Amino acid sequence: MKSVLSLSIVALACVSAHAGEVEVLHWWTSGGEAKAAAALKSSMQAKGHTWKDFAVAGGGGDAAMTVLKSRVVSGNAPAAAQIKGPSLQEWAKEGVLANLDATAKAEKWDEVLPKVVSDVMKHKGNYIAVPVNVHRVNWLWASPAAFQKAGAKLPTTWDEFFVAAEALKKAGVTPVAHGGQNWQDFTTFEAVALGVGGADFYKKALVQLDPGSVSSPTMEKVLTTFKRIKGYTDKNAPGRDWNLATAMVIKGEAGMQIMGDWAKGEFLAAGKVPGKDFACVATPGSANAYTFNVDSFAMFKLKNEANVKAQNDLAAAIMGTEFQEVFNLNKGSIPVRLNMKMDKFDDCAKASSKDFVATAKSGSLVPSIAHGMAVPSSTEGAIKDVVSQFWNDDKMDAKAAMAKLAAAAKTK
Numbered sequence: 001m002k003s004v005l006s007l008s009i010v011a012l013a014c015v016s017a018h019a020g021e022v023e024v025l026h027w028w029t030s031g032g033e034a035k036a037a038a039a040l041k042s043s044m045q046a047k048g049h050t051w052k053d054f055a056v057a058g059g060g061g062d063a064a065m066t067v068l069k070s071r072v073v074s075g076n077a078p079a080a081a082q083i084k085g086p087s088l089q090e091w092a093k094e095g096v097l098a099n100l101d102a103t104a105k106a107e108k109w110d111e112v113l114p115k116v117v118s119d120v121m122k123h124k125g126n127y128i129a130v131p132v133n134v135h136r137v138n139w140l141w142a143s144p145a146a147f148q149k150a151g152a153k154l155p156t157t158w159d160e161f162f163v164a165a166e167a168l169k170k171a172g173v174t175p176v177a178h179g180g181q182n183w184q185d186f187t188t189f190e191a192v193a194l195g196v197g198g199a200d201f202y203k204k205a206l207v208q209l210d211p212g213s214v215s216s217p218t219m220e221k222v223l224t225t226f227k228r229i230k231g232y233t234d235k236n237a238p239g240r241d242w243n244l245a246t247a248m249v250i251k252g253e254a255g256m257q258i259m260g261d262w263a264k265g266e267f268l269a270a271g272k273v274p275g276k277d278f279a280c281v282a283t284p285g286s287a288n289a290y291t292f293n294v295d296s297f298a299m300f301k302l303k304n305e306a307n308v309k310a311q312n313d314l315a316a317a318i319m320g321t322e323f324q325e326v327f328n329l330n331k332g333s334i335p336v337r338l339n340m341k342m343d344k345f346d347d348c349a350k351a352s353s354k355d356f357v358a359t360a361k362s363g364s365l366v367p368s369i370a371h372g373m374a375v376p377s378s379t380e381g382a383i384k385d386v387v388s389q390f391w392n393d394d395k396m397d398a399k400a401a402m403a404k405l406a407a408a409a410k411t412k
């Protein structure tokens, strides 16, 4: 008995000598998101580490980023934070991020990541972040029950979209479930820009911010089409959280929602089956294009050795095949790691995976502006504000909005 006891004490001491704590800042608080985050937590706990949850609610992460800034400024950074796209470079320049090269090398990240992704995870050639997934943003989620009630057909063009919206309205269903928050307004806007203008226009106008494309007849058409959608949303849309908008489609109270595939996480968490209880189609006019949004975690420099070890274990776990599968099955996204088996994934994810590869080849794989993938955060904030102002102000016409957009696009 005594020897068994002392043996287990020795075993315990071995685990705890290496066990650390990771405080992880994220904004995954909806049903599907929380299930996915739980997978990360349990993989850390399995390694003996303590997970300190630092969840800041608010879709799109604006609130989380504000809280993160104040924590870092006060010298109290978390071990890891959900930071993505060009913002990673902004944080790296502050000199506060840890170098993950040792883990990246041991786990062969260069070989198992698409280059378009690994480039974003590096600062001056060193890994400063680890990617989790690939979300497709240009999705339209639809309720087959609502469409049947309205005798409507799933749209593939914007003209068809408005025909379906009109039929849904006549059938007493809210045509479009929307949440009036600026990142959600922009999620809709960029889908319209991609569908109406095509991938080349999208890249020129919204990624390169080329003045001739920002102020153009195509942009005016994009703005007009975007604003027309508002007439098919309900009066409670302002301020509504995205997952509550998804719930309207889940219940068949609304016909459609334009949202990235984290919405699928909500349908699945509610026990709904794709192709039967809900439909996923590319937003109108964008079947051959793909707006990507890659979630990633940056690690902050820490002093405590056990916590540094925990941080590296977290980075390794995130890129591991097991985690990539279970997390993405819940999150609605697809694995970012190449050559993963997709047999457990549904048809929406399989389509996303196939289209990611195809659009990368054809040049129509574009970064999401709404989700911090394309432009510096200051520019992103300025153009998002204009788009939401235009959405909310029924007296502003498309020409006036375009002039404001042109000015905002110059924000550095």
Ligand code: BGC
Pocket (backbone or CB within 6 Å): 027, 033, 058, 059, 060, 061, 135, 242, 262, 293, 294, 295, 371
């Ligand atoms: C994130 C997703 C998240 C969504 C809603 C996006 O910006 O990339 O992971 O589910 O916001 O909160």
